[in-house]
Amino acid sequence: MFKIGIVGCGAIGSFISKKVLDGTIKNTKVVAVYDKNLDKMEELSKLTGAKICKSVDDLVKEDLDLVVEAASVRAVEEVAEKSLTNKKDVLIMSVGALVDKNLFLKLQNLAKNAGKKIYLPSGAIGGLDAIKAMRLGKIKEVILKTTKPVNALEDALKNLGYNVKDIKEPVIVFEGDVFEAIKEFPANINVSVTLSIAAEFPAKVMIVADPNAKLNKHEVIVKSSIGKLKVCVENVPFEENPRTSALAAYSAVRLIRDLAEPIKVGT
Numbered sequence: 001m002f003k004i005g006i007v008g009c010g011a012i013g014s015f016i017s018k019k020v021l022d023g024t025i026k027n028t029k030v031v032a033v034y035d036k037n038l039d040k041m042e043e044l045s046k047l048t049g050a051k052i053c054k055s056v057d058d059l060v061k062e063d064l065d066l067v068v069e070a071a072s073v074r075a076v077e078e079v080a081e082k083s084l085t086n087k088k089d090v091l092i093m094s095v096g097a098l099v100d101k102n103l104f105l106k107l108q109n110l111a112k113n114a115g116k117k118i119y120l121p122s123g124a125i126g127g128l129d130a131i132k133a134m135r136l137g138k139i140k141e142v143i144l145k146t147t148k149p150v151n152a153l154e155d156a157l158k159n160l161g162y163n164v165k166d167i168k169e170p171v172i173v174f175e176g177d178v179f180e181a182i183k184e185f186p187a188n189i190n191v192s193v194t195l196s197i198a199a200e201f202p203a204k205v206m207i208v209a210d211p212n213a214k215l216n217k218h219e220v221i222v223k224s225s226i227g228k229l230k231v232c233v234e235n236v237p238f239e240e241n242p243r244t245s246a247l248a249a250y251s252a253v254r255l256i257r258d259l260a261e262p263i264k265v266g267t
């Protein structure tokens with residue numbers, strides 16, 4: 001039996017748990033959960049039978065094969081560092097945290113020394129398989145254009161001083177590099193960091209708030225010496241959390257399911 005611990009019992013953590021329970025992810029059990037929100041943690045524990053943990057420290061001491069971080073960019077350092085030092089593989093959803101080069105290198109070293117893995121799912125975008133291969137040539141430009149409904153961007157827009165009710169037509173609310181993008185939209189643009197890590201090249205990012213949009217759209221363009229890639233996904237948002245695309249949770253489910261597969265498809 002493959003044993004999982006989950007930090008963050010929101011949309012993604014709960015979805016992964018449901019896919020364990022319905023057998024989409026086979027021979028697996030969610031054995032421990034932690035969330036700073038007690039109600040969410042109790043709800044997921046009730047659903048899965050998992051132990052309620054008092055802290056990340058408490059969770060990583062359990063007998064686990066994998067820790068899933070599905071909490072927030074700010075949670076990543078503690079969850080990943082403690083998982084790896086306690087000899088657990090870790091899957092990170094809040095990939096945005098890894099825009100910090102020092103943290104990236106620290107976790108990479110910890111994983112190497114512990115003989116453990118850090119898994120970064122493709123999340124809400126596509127094309128990373130091809131981009132990783134293209135990276136072996138020369139990458140010239142990496143672009144991500146994200147369009148989301150206004151309510152999906154609401155928290156970040158309010159922090160940036162937008163009056164969201166005044167947005168009546170599509171507005172470019174951000175244009176800049178991946179470093180600024182994840183700072184200003186920490187719960188919306190983790191994919192720009194995953195993309196930049198896969199390409200080993202900093203993405204240029206544009207974010208559009210569209211009051212008429214119903215889907216989370218991500219357009220990825222990569223220009224390289226090997227060729228040009230254009231991938232566009234139009235994702236159904238999660239009902240429980242409109243900031244998050246359903247594809248992001250499905251990609252984590254697929255990654256965990258594939259860990260046990262003898263044949264690996266794609267790069």
Ligand SMILES: NC(=O)C1=CN([C@@H]2O[C@H](COP(=O)(O)OP(=O)(O)OC[C@H]3O[C@@H](n4cnc5c(N)ncnc54)[C@H](O)[C@@H]3O)[C@@H](O)[C@H]2O)C=CC1
Pocket residue numbers: 007008009010011012013034035036037040070071072073074075093094095121122123124125186187188190191194240241243244245248
């Ligand atoms: N890589 C990707 O493509 C994507 C990544 N994400 C990221 O994945 C993460 C999870 O997303 P959702 O499940 O949709 O979010 P959510 O908001 O539905 O759930 C997050 C849960 O984590 C808990 N939490 C937050 N900080 C915590 C901490 N420091 N310690 C313990 N619990 C904490 C919250 O109380 C909440 O219950 C977010 O950081 C989100 O930005 C979301 C979509 C796509």
Ligand SMILES: O=C([O-])CC(=O)C(=O)O
Pocket residue numbers: 123124186187188189190191192216235243244245246248
């Ligand atoms: O789910 C999405 O569409 C993308 C997202 O929130 C993120 O990358 O943080």
